[in-house]
Amino acid sequence: MSGRVVVGTQWGDEGKGKIVDVLSEHADTIVRFQGGNNAGHTVIVNGEKFILHLLPSGVLHENASCIIGPGVVVDPFVLLEEIAVLKKKGMKCDHIRISDRAHIIMPYHVYQDELQEKHSGEHKIGTTKRGIGPCYADKFARNGIRMCDLRHFSVFEEKARRFLAEKNRLFTEIYGEEAMDCDKMINDFRAIREEIVSRLIESVSVVNRDLDEGKDVLFEGAQAAMLDINYGTYPYVTSSSPTSAGVCTGAGVAPSKITQVIGVVKAYSTRVGEGPFVTELSDAVGEQIRQVGGEFGATTGRPRRCGWLDLNVVKHACIINGLTDIVLTKIDVLSGMKQLKICVAYEIDGERYDHVPSSMEDVARATPIYEELEGWSEDLSQMTSFEELPLNAKKYIRFIEDFTGVRVSMISVGPDRRNNIYVHDLISEGK
Structure with missing residues (x-):
């Protein structure tokens, strides 16, 4: 090997x-x-x-x-x-595969990353604000959503709605910012689901x-x-x-x-x-x-x-x-x-x-x-x-x-x- x-x-x-x-x-x-x-x-x-x-x-x-x-x-x-x-x-892309165990960066992870940096002042980490840290944090807190969940969209939707409800409390009550639109988020994922699922292994x-x-x-x-x-x-x-x-x-x-x-x-x-x-x-x-x-x-x-x-x-x-x-x-x-x-x-x-x-x-x-x-x-x-x-x-x-x-x-x-x-x-x- x-x-x-x-x-x-x-x-x-x-x-x-x-x-x-x-x-x-x-x-x-x-x-x-x-x-x-x-x-x-x-x-x-x-x-x-x-x-x-x-x-x-x-x-x-x-x-x-x-x-x-x-x-x-x-x-x-x-x-x-x-x-x-x-x-x-003009490149071929059908050789690209995704592990079904990989965790999904959700839109609320990106938003959370942005707000954390914004409200950290001189203590900011200097992240790229792409949601990586919040996604890993949720993964280890066992609140993550994985690629395999997209195969069963009802499971994905239930988790996404439940987790976003928690995040929206953080965004509005702690940071004093706007809440995210859950229906829009779910519909955005529904639109790309088939293309992603076809690449899962x-x-x-x-x-x-x-x-x-x-x-x-x-x-x-x-x-x-x-x-x-x-x-x-x-x-x-x-x-x-x-x-x-x-x-x-x-x-x-x-x-x-x-x-x-x-x-x-x-x-x-x-x-x-x-x-x-x-x-x-x-x-x-x-x-x-x-x-x-x-x-x-x-x-x-x-x-x-x-x-x-x-x-x-x-x-x-x-x-x-x-x-x-x-x-x-x-x-x-x-x-x-x-x-x-x-x-x-x-x-x-x-x-x-x-x-x-x-x-x-x-x-x-x-x-x-x-x-x-x-x-x-x-x-x-x-x-x-x-x-x-x-x-x-x-x-x-x-x-x-x-x-x-x-x-x-x-x-x-x-x-x-x-x-x-x-x-x-x-x-x-x-x-």
Whole structure:
């Protein structure tokens, strides 16, 4: 069997979409295992940009089965919009399936998300207001509605009416806002029910059968380790586990069936939204990275916060994910900088921390301990082998390997799926 996982090692936006797209050429099955449409994946094929939010990045490969797994929270209206866009571009979409165990993001989840952010003031989390957090909260409170409920619409309607009545009390009595129209919500779902139900499968048996038959199964997550509900900078995190362990619960597979864990590392650090960011640069260097790297959110369009590479964070991700390989992205963005800095530890109140502290307050007070490396001026975007890279770029890569203890198997030197340098064979060595 070959169960490979692609995860982010920082705060998301590392370029996982492109890497999944590249690896998907060899995959039989591609499974999205957590998150929702709060994450944007950008894939560029022959100069054409595809921005996906809910569909797996591997959906562009029509020969593979694409499954939205049980651990994903799904806004069915967004899903159908994305499918419609792909169909308009002439792409086949009948290979897209949805786990009937996946929870539905209801319109009241989106509304609740908006109101929570609006009324939180300076304590807002900085969510994308897509309803992901409220949907996961209801899931674990056992007040969720699952895709399988749409098969029996009377069951769906009863739950939806009951839960919205509770939500409307929250909206009107606590937030002092308008109530939602339940009849309209039910009718909107009735209109799309058939198209959604036709794509539902019991995915756990399908995915495990594919693994047992020796097929190549690629598991794709959203966000990244520092946004993990357990191991990120809580509470400025997402509402699920975008780590390799999240595959087991989010897709329904045993740990022993995961043979390769590929961590995507951006050559510098970025973060969207609120929360501490130790290596953040609020100067001309940070702005240069933002502009050259095109660091603007695929989902929201808002500028990303930029900073030097934080290997304390990446090492944290290596440990909790059990990385077997690193894919280094956007190293081409650093070309032209004379000096580069890499954070190797934190200092808090005079004490050195070689790990990421659990307390957000401690992280917020941390100052970075840097190693400085010489930069390079060459354009890397057309290079195709490790040997072609400038000496200082090679030193930068080797520093990452030595610090993390994980090999860099692939280097992305541009946005297109062809702009890659392969140091090790990620496909055959993962089997």
